[in-house]
Amino acid sequence: MKQMIWAEILENRPLTGDIFSMVLSVGPMAKEAKAGQFVNVYTGEGAHLLPRPISICEIDEEKETLRLVYQVVGKGTERFSQMTEGQEVQVLGPLGNGFFLPEGEGRHILVGGGIGVPPMVELAKRLQGQVDVYVGARSNPVLLDRLEEVGATVHVATDDGSVGFHGNVVQLMEHDGAKGDDLFACGPKIMLRFVTEWALKNNIRPQVSMEERMACGIGACVGCVVKIQKQGEQDWQHLKVCKDGPVFYGDEVIWE
Amino acid sequence: MRQVNLSVNIAGVTWKNPVTTASGTFGSGKEFGEFVDLNKLGAVTVKGVAAEPWKGNNAPRIAETYGGMLNSVGLQNPGADYFMEEDIPFLRQFDTKIVVNLCGHTVEEYCAVAEKLSEADVDLFELNISCPNVSAGGITFGTDPKMAERVVKEVKKVAKKPLIVKLTPNVTDITEIARAAASGGADGLSLINTLLGMRIDIKKRKPVLANKVGGFSGPAIKPVAVRMVYQVAKAVDLPIIGMGGISTWEDAIEFIMAGATGVAVGTANFANPFATVEVAEGIERFMEENNIMDLSEIRGIID
Numbered sequence: 001m002k003q004m005i006w007a008e009i010l011e012n013r014p015l016t017g018d019i020f021s022m023v024l025s026v027g028p029m030a031k032e033a034k035a036g037q038f039v040n041v042y043t044g045e046g047a048h049l050l051p052r053p054i055s056i057c058e059i060d061e062e063k064e065t066l067r068l069v070y071q072v073v074g075k076g077t078e079r080f081s082q083m084t085e086g087q088e089v090q091v092l093g094p095l096g097n098g099f100f101l102p103e104g105e106g107r108h109i110l111v112g113g114g115i116g117v118p119p120m121v122e123l124a125k126r127l128q129g130q131v132d133v134y135v136g137a138r139s140n141p142v143l144l145d146r147l148e149e150v151g152a153t154v155h156v157a158t159d160d161g162s163v164g165f166h167g168n169v170v171q172l173m174e175h176d177g178a179k180g181d182d183l184f185a186c187g188p189k190i191m192l193r194f195v196t197e198w199a200l201k202n203n204i205r206p207q208v209s210m211e212e213r214m215a216c217g218i219g220a221c222v223g224c225v226v227k228i229q230k231q232g233e234q235d236w237q238h239l240k241v242c243k244d245g246p247v248f249y250g251d252e253v254i255w256e
Numbered sequence: 257m258r259q260v261n262l263s264v265n266i267a268g269v270t271w272k273n274p275v276t277t278a279s280g281t282f283g284s285g286k287e288f289g290e291f292v293d294l295n296k297l298g299a300v301t302v303k304g305v306a307a308e309p310w311k312g313n314n315a316p317r318i319a320e321t322y323g324g325m326l327n328s329v330g331l332q333n334p335g336a337d338y339f340m341e342e343d344i345p346f347l348r349q350f351d352t353k354i355v356v357n358l359c360g361h362t363v364e365e366y367c368a369v370a371e372k373l374s375e376a377d378v379d380l381f382e383l384n385i386s387c388p389n390v391s392a393g394g395i396t397f398g399t400d401p402k403m404a405e406r407v408v409k410e411v412k413k414v415a416k417k418p419l420i421v422k423l424t425p426n427v428t429d430i431t432e433i434a435r436a437a438a439s440g441g442a443d444g445l446s447l448i449n450t451l452l453g454m455r456i457d458i459k460k461r462k463p464v465l466a467n468k469v470g471g472f473s474g475p476a477i478k479p480v481a482v483r484m485v486y487q488v489a490k491a492v493d494l495p496i497i498g499m500g501g502i503s504t505w506e507d508a509i510e511f512i513m514a515g516a517t518g519v520a521v522g523t524a525n526f527a528n529p530f531a532t533v534e535v536a537e538g539i540e541r542f543m544e545e546n547n548i549m550d551l552s553e554i555r556g557i558i559d
């Protein structure tokens with residue numbers, strides 16, 4: 001069940017210059033949440049009335065907390081960055097479908113680009129077997145240590161070559177000869193498109209987490225659509241990222 | 257203390273209270289039904305329905321603006337058959353009236369959806385001749401008094417439900433269109449639909465919306481909406497459902513004082529999923545505290 005709550009901020013600190021980690025005390029919402037889902041965070045300001053969708057980075061069922069990792073890009077996220085521990089923020093969640101988890105052991109490829117890396121942490125925790133995370137960033141990637149802590153093998157590509165492989169993440173996967181039974185990706189659309197092409201070439205069905213501008217976040221306003229053509233169907237349809245997604249099969253997305 | 261009477265009569269249909277939802281902001285009630293008790297609303301106005309499914313516009317369809325937002329959904333909807341099979345049975349579980357928002361590109365399409373839904377278990381029709389997000393139909397009917405009168409007249413011939421006509425604010429004189437709708441046979445009016453707006457991404461040097469322009473809604477448009485409800489209430493003798501930026505009960509009372517019988521909560525649902533019920537409860541409290549037994553005591557009291 002989705003819930004709208006006031007969540008206490010337990011932590012809100014910068015990881016790098018403009019990327020912050022926020023830990024929220026969310027009560028029973030933590031048990032409901034799955035990897036790949038997101039929450040709506042409200043700015044509390046009438047001027048900025050739409051909620052900001054932020055992916056769930058980590059779930060702690062015992063402590064009943066969620067961790068969000070967000071980049072300051074505008075008015076809403078700037079406001080979040082100024083909030084302090086002990087303050088409360090309004091949160092609606094968990095929202096969206098989340099990743100479809102395979103059963104049993106396996107070999108998994110996770111791909112995170114830029115601010116698409118955070119949801120890979122909870123996903124890595126929930127997958128069994130070998131987890132390879134391919135991280136792509138312009139420079140200075142975050143959460144690498146945390147990914148290793150949760151047992152993943154981390155491979156890094158940066159556009160400027162400052163850390164790891166010099167190039168993009170798909171070039172790195174190609175270079176490393178990445179292998180897996182399944183693949184999960186989150187990041188910029190252009191990256192998701194190339195990751196999908198790579199996966200299909202390697203006979204893997206990719207799951208991609210998409211982003212779109214949202215208003216309600218719960219499937220009511222039909223604002224957040226992507227074009228999806230389901231396997232076996234004649235025509236594409238506009239599906240809602242907030243409700244039918246954010247996770248879709250990459251081969252069903254019409255990339256444009 | 258005597259019980260205050262919140263009920264209102266809109267085109268012959270009694271709502272238990274004046275609060276409904278603005279079409280397109282509340283889906284068909286299922287999603288928000290997880291947060292609010294739909295039994296507490298006078299009516300649920302569902303998203304626009306056409307005779308056949310519509311795919312709507314390309315994304316991005318949403319942009320925030322200061323105190324408001326733009327949308328260019330373009331009336332994406334799964335069509336009248338789906339609506340009848342899925343949404344009506346769901347809504348009928350609740351003690352609330354159903355207002356169905358009708359859309360089309362041509363007079364024939366408007367008539368087709370009105371005819372189809374005349375057989376359905378709904379209470380009121382709201383004819384959307386005011387959507388700024390479709391290239392053909394929609395708003396072109398809402399900005400030309402002759403066309404407005406004609407489409408209302410034709411739909412009236414086939415509609416077996418009371419017909420509310422939804423007006424666009426994107427005109428020089430809204431009372432002219434209101435009168436045209438009235439002479440076409442409208443049983444009520446609802447206003448305002450969204451104002452045509454635009455935002456430009458200065459880094460990309462491109463419009464933010466894929467459709468370039470979109471409908472402007474939310475708290476920022478409220479003064480325009482109150483003014484138009486006030487003008488229309490003075491000009492025609494039809495019940496009005498007022499909307500445009502309502503997010504609190506105080507806003508709703510403003511619309512009622514301007515002349516509205518019903519009030520609809522739209523964009524505010526996105527900022528606060530409980531907005532509809534909070535508005536309804538606030539109106540009741542206001543009446544109790546001010547010893548108002550019936551909303552007719554304050555409706556249209558502004559000279």
Ligand SMILES: Cc1cc2nc3c(=O)[nH]c(=O)nc-3n(C[C@H](O)[C@H](O)[C@H](O)COP(=O)(O)OP(=O)(O)OC[C@H]3O[C@@H](n4cnc5c(N)ncnc54)[C@H](O)[C@@H]3O)c2cc1C
Nearest residue numbers: 050052053054055069070071073074075076077211212320
């Ligand atoms: C499902 C989903 C998950 C996301 N997860 C994360 C995450 O884990 N970490 C993170 O940093 N960001 C994430 N984002 C992007 C994040 O929502 C935006 O960066 C944020 O809304 C920007 O708000 P702002 O007020 O700072 O920016 P502004 O530009 O001032 O925002 C104006 C409006 O545009 C919307 N908007 C702006 N950028 C985006 C965007 N990229 N995607 C969707 N809406 C946008 C805002 O929500 C707001 O309505 C996610 C987006 C989606 C759709």
Ligand SMILES: Cc1cc2nc3c(=O)[nH]c(=O)nc-3n(C[C@H](O)[C@H](O)[C@H](O)COP(=O)(O)O)c2cc1C
Nearest residue numbers: 278279280304327384448449473474500501522523
């Ligand atoms: C996302 C969105 C979708 C809408 N869809 C419709 C629609 O299908 N039919 C219609 O008549 N009006 C539609 N509207 C207009 C609203 O019903 C309402 O008239 C307008 O938004 C002003 O009210 P508000 O400021 O309270 O939102 C839509 C508005 C929004 C924001």
Ligand code: FES
Nearest residue numbers: 215217219222242
């Ligand atoms: S944000 Fe409203 S339907 Fe997705």
